[in-house]
């Protein structure tokens with residue numbers, strides 16, 4: 634069955650003094666193709682942990698994750714890499730996805746060369762469109778990632794992820810730290826992208842206004858569990 638689905642997943646980390654800490658406890662979530670889900674909840678409730686598990690950066694201790702019907706249990710980094718054409722993520726700390734020494738253009742170009750079959754001209758056009766959509770000047774593309782602010786890096790990571798036209802896009806706090814105009818521009822991009830390309834989003838945010846504005850479903854996490862499911866009528 635299509636969708637990005639987690640079934641009864643749990644994740645425990647080793648803590649100090651020999652204590653262990655359950656970051657996720659028996660969490661189930663289903664991202665249907667074309668849906669828009671927001672994940673909210675207090676700091677430390679497990680939102681980023683869930684995002685990392687859903688994109689294969691870490692494995693659950695228990696439970697299973699299915700991507701379009703495929704059981705991801707036991708997948709290698711290479712197995713996940715092959716699915717990056719349909720599953721992309723942007724994390725708050727963009728340095729995990731961008732090579733800091735290389736220009737943004739080369740970062741985006743590398744992803745598109747590896748994960749799409751676009752020609753050079755088509756790649757240039759797509760990047761140009763996305764920069765315009767996100768209200769960013771093209772000159773930023775030529776600057777090494779490390780010289781950009783955290784907010785710029787995050788928006789450019791979003792451009793990189795969207796340039797692949799994934800079917801599932803997981804966004805961890807991409808709006809935080811942006812001024813109101815930039816945050817609004819990013820939200821409009823997400824709305825437009827969602828409408829045009831039928832991409833399923835999981836947006837992790839502390840901002841309830843953007844969660845209400847963008848999503849059809851809002852999941853609230855508390856202490857490693859999903860405690861509330863809100864569905865827009």
Ligand SMILES: Nc1ncnc2c1ncn2[C@@H]1O[C@H](COP(=O)(O)OP(=O)(O)OP(=O)(O)O)[C@@H](O)[C@H]1O
Nearest residue numbers: 646647654656674675676677678679680681682683
């Ligand atoms: N690699 C790790 N090792 C040990 N503990 C971890 C690790 N990753 C996360 N945790 C712990 O798991 C809990 C959940 O963290 P997580 O980052 O998922 O929360 P969050 O809801 O995303 O928080 P925030 O909104 O502040 O980003 C926290 O208590 C955190 O300290």
